[in-house]
Amino acid sequence: MDKTIFELAQVYQLLEPGPVLLLATAGRRRPNVMALSWQTMVEFEPPLVACVLGRSDYSFEALQRDGECTLNVPGAELVDTVVACGNHSGRDLDKFAAFGLTPRPAAMVAAPLIDECDASLECRVVERDLVERHGLFIVEVVRAWRRAGQPQRTLHHCGHGTFRIASETLQLPSAMR
């Protein structure tokens, strides 16, 4: 794997822009992966992330049971894979094998890192109070991996298979973190 560890304090710079993610779980039989657009940062450091899953998602019960996942940031070139992951359930299919994704062992959690993604975050569930009512898990990022200089082109889902690519960069003077 050609990714290296980066500072947990910088995780928000990856997730705050709202890219679609691939959420991977270890699972009982085999690892699984789902497309996730419903996520937000909750705290800078330690980085906390709210993830909203549907109760009918196969990953919902895996995340409930395992309490661990990885959040992986796909570059725009993986758009077909993202759509494929979003359109199939892990109940019926080994999505890693079917869609050519490579699971790599993580350092701190049982869920796999997805090698093809530009960045991968190892996460543990730390807050379940809104899981029953809203499907909202808060996870803590415990280790962060990134390919040097990536991601530069992220995917943002606008519904029904329409994506926008965020690529053009602006840099303004700002005191905002």
Place this chain on the structure above:
Amino acid sequence: MDKTIFELAQVYQLLEPGPVLLLATAGRRRPNVMALSWQTMVEFEPPLVACVLGRSDYSFEALQRDGECTLNVPGAELVDTVVACGNHSGRDLDKFAAFGLTPRPAAMVAAPLIDECDASLECRVVERDLVERHGLFIVEVVRAWRRAGQPQRTLHHCGHGTFRIASETLQLPSAMR
């Protein structure tokens, strides 16, 4: 105002891609506005949105007290205004006046719509259980306004005044909502 009402069922298509928002509150003395990147959809319909605010944000106490806000989606041409809103506090400044934003009366809430933004959502707080621990409010969108054909270029904050613009659009066949 040249915006028209659109279907609540389509709200997620605006927020799911993760654009930076301008959150406006009515306030006791005057309306206020803050830049917000920490938001995610929680439910399609009625549309529920989780918004994470810092306890030190002036808007935090306004949202706690009023229980209402608007979420406004700025186009990329408003980037200077977004940064200005993010770098000043409503405690010391009338940000609407200082940054040339036009408040318009909303239909269902006391907080104003921001005329210059491409879309504006009227919201009421419906879940406060994670406010104390995580600054996380869940709001329900009760009315949605959009300028025809907008937004086409949204801003995505990557930390420290760096933004990416999402504009290039891909359309893939997909069964995903």
